[in-house]
Amino acid sequence: MQRYIILSASVIMQMCLGATYSWSVYVQPLKESTGLLQGPVQLPFTLFYFAFPFTMIFSGQWLPRLGPRRCAVAGGLIFGCGWLVAGWGHVHFGLTVLGVGLLAGIGVGLAYIVPIATCIRWFPDHKGLVTGIAVAGFGGGAALVSQIGAWLMNVHGATPFETFRLLGIAFMVLVAAAGWCMQNPPGAYLAAGRSLPWRQIVAQPRFRILYLAMVCGLAAGFAVNANLKELYVGGGLTAGVTAVGAFAIANATGRIVWGWCFDRFKGQGAVSVNLVMQAAVLILSPWILVSEAGLLLFAVLTGFNYGGVLVLYASNVAHIWGPPAVGQIYGLLFSANIPAALAPLAAGLIFDATGSFVPALTGIAILMVVAAMLFRTTVRQEQLTPFSEKS
DSSP states (O other): OHHHHHHHHHHHHHHHHGGGGGTHHHHHHHHHHHOOOHHHHTHHHHHHHHHHHHHHHHHHHHHHHHOHHHHHHHHHHHHHHHHHHHTTTTTOHHHHIIIIIIIHHHHHHHHTHHHHHHHHHHOGGGHHHHHHHHHHHHHHHHHHHHHHHHHHHHTSOOOHHHHHHHHHHHHHHHHHHHHHTOOOOTTTHHHHTOOOOHHHHHTSHHHHHHHHHHHHHHHHHHHHHHTGGGSSTTOOHHHHHHHHHHHHHHHHHHHHHHHHHHHHTTSTHHHHHHHHHHHHHHHTHHHHTTSHHHHHHHHHHHHHHHHHHHHHHHHHHHHHHOGGGHHHHHHHHGGGHHHHTTHHHHHHHHHHHHSOSHHHHHHHHHHHHHHHHHHHHHHHHHTOOOHHHHO
């Protein structure tokens, strides 16, 4: 039963850690209470997106030495503390930027990798599925926290800053308690201290092509999600909001389904399939985005494929380098979020210049097809086998 307790704790952790993705709920109340414009109010979310993946580069190195419990509890306390600090933003909005952006980003960067690396060790025959279940909580948690935050503000009249403080206390308790459950299975401690030089990892063609593929997959999801309301010019506000919700639900569902596919079809080909499927949807966007129903379909398809990105690469790392290396190598691979985060900006600039998102989506689709071909070629050339079988 212990591994199922750990899996349940992992879902609880991820649901809390995904709270920052509910930021859009607080944007308008923050603008009204502070008098700030749209851009400055988005600073906490933007900083979070850089602090989170940047911290994971180092947290993956620390995990083998500190162990999953210490990393998870420390990350949870810092994350919750960040939201508490954000609650003092009524004194100066810079505290909200510091709290939700920097501190919470560091906290998530410390804790996020722990449930993935730990669950893969406890369920070695279901790497993809348990990874999908764990990270599905990250997407689903945003939907739950957004409802709680809206309820506190709309029903109980709480200010955004009072809401941040209440959520911060809850996050400190829940994530720290769930993190306390994190531990490796018996016997795993022998491999827990192994660490590979990062230059040796980056020098491997299989890592570099995984990195390129992940950048492309993330870029597609970011570009669509950030601009979803504007992709169909004939849609109203209701259609846009519905599409955003559909993207989120499909994203969470896709994480579980793609994880199951990884286990069912033995893995590495799933990355190429995911890339090609997403590329096909993007290329067909001019013919799909012609009605509100088409916008909803486009949101579901792209959200579903994007969900696979957060599962397939962690599972591939476990398959190629072995479960003990997941924390370190996936932590380094996760930095693909940083260049991919530029995709929404690039898509917006192209839209401003051309009046259409089609060139941007088509360009990303072409990159995804190239990445899929390179990935397949690398797999055939190296005839990859799990790290444990090579050693």
